[in-house]
Amino acid sequence: MTKQSNSLSQGTTPPIFPVKTKIQVTVIFFVVIGVYLFSMFWTQQQMVGGFGNAIGNMVVVIEKFFPPNLSILPAIWDPMAQTIQMAIIATTVAAVLTVPLALLSAQNITTFKPLYYFTRTLLNILRTIPDLVLAVVFVGLFGIGLFPGIIALIIFSLGILAKLISETIEAVDMNPLEAMRASGGNILQVIFYGLVPQVLPQFTSFVLYVFEINIRASVVLGLVGAGGIGLVLDQQLGFYNYPNAMAIIVLIFVVVLVIEYISNKLREALI
Amino acid sequence: MATYSLPPKKEQSSFKKFKKIFILLAVIALYVWTFLGIDIDWTRAVERAASNFHRVIPKLFSPDWAAAGEVSQKILETIFIAFAGSFMAAILAIPLGFLAAKNMSRGKLLSAIGKWILSAIRAFPDIILAILFVVAVGPNAFAGVLAIAIGSTGMLGKLYSEVVESIDMQVVEAMEANGANKVQALFYGVLPQIIPEFLSYAIYRFEIDIRASSILGIVGAGGIGTMIIFAANNRNWNEMGMILLAIIIVVTIIDFISARIRRKIV
Known part of the structure; x- marks a missing residue:
């Protein structure tokens, strides 16, 4: 209690989350992002022309579906x-x-x-x-x-x-x-x-x-x-x-x- | 000797009786329509089953271990498709979930629009989306990723919006009363309440997506489904047994891990 009031009087607020949790969350976050990027790379490797080409292609092809008969x-x-x-x-x-x-x-x-x-x-x-x-x-x-x-x-x-x-x-x-x-x-x-x-x-x-x-x-x-x-x-x-x-x-x-x-x-x- | 009798039954209003009779008649009509309409060639099905049984069933239970390498590579691709798709959906569903939540906007119009968009997305089966994306980006795993991403957004958005609707708004009000602006209220009042459940639902959806992405290959969208359709066309039931075994193992493991993580988060 006294410790907390001390830190408050010094103008520094105690962190909301403990440092250990922060590190854990950061590591998990980067692992998830890493796996995601790798998944994106893996699933796109057989694609002809890459992502940009596919988006342009998508519009052309979707147009073929319309109007429905x-x-x-x-x-x-x-x-x-x-x-x-x-x-x-x-x-x-x-x-x-x-x-x-x-x-x-x-x-x-x-x-x-x-x-x-x-x-x-x-x-x-x-x-x-x-x-x-x-x-x-x-x-x-x-x-x-x-x-x-x-x-x-x-x-x-x-x-x-x-x-x-x-x-x-x-x-x-x-x-x-x-x-x-x-x-x-x-x-x-x-x-x-x-x-x-x-x-x-x-x-x-x-x-x-x-x-x-x-x-x-x-x-x-x-x-x-x-x-x-x-x-x-x-x-x-x-x-x-x-x-x-x-x-x-x-x-x-x-x-x-x-x-x-x-x-x-x-x-x-x-x- | 005392006589035993059941307590008197509650009086039912004639409207309720009418409603019951109406529902009963509707169900009967539905079944009559169904059984008159359906035509199954029983003799042919039984004949086929009798001649095929020993050719199919025993082979399913003796998996072809020689195909294990190819199967494991394809199942890895399936996991990648499901992961990338779920991740995209988990992000895409956030704005839609907030849009559809009743307590996040003043008028009813915005949340009605959000709910309408989400249920429209949910009405498309994943594999139909896969067909559209295969035509659009070609027969590869990325079409599967897009199909999973869009398909999952519908369900995740709905679950997210329910989470947002169930939060304690008093916290947010207290913050606004203390002079916090919208962004601060969102970051310190709303987000801490919803993040665990958002994560839990995203992981739960990943479980479902593993199952969903394992069949996308049937329409050419990559993953283990490609092998399923080849094995079925070639009547290679030993290989099919191997594929089934791989799916069962992977799905069981991922369900187990995901249940563990979800229990820890919430």
């Missing part, structure tokens, strides 16, 4: 509808399959530890694989079409959904459940009357959230042959028909925005 909208509506249907089916199946998985990976329900760790690890591994990579593998397995796309979406959303819901289950109030068990409820009764009412609003909200993710994922699945609007986009890009491609991109943009808006409103109403 909106007259093809009626023709591309069918694949777009298919894409949405894929997402709906995948989300529904995932929502059903996720129930046992989420229960198995919730620490307070699955008291048998090895089983809990097994499902947890499985879900963790599942979540590391990007959706399109799954789609590539399933297209190899089932051939080109909607089916591999749906399977890829199911597996992908299962990983996210099961994790989110198992965390919700872990956060529930266990007292009513214990009271039910103490008064003679069997495990199914406990789950139905104790757990389900506590989890249901969150569950619905997460399913809608995953549906949004699935919509975004499903519009691009076609790029690897897994059906939907992406397939048409891939073809149009292959023909260098950029106005048509831009029309598809605009449609995707609008559909994603609309569905996200509806889903957001529903989720707000739920919680």
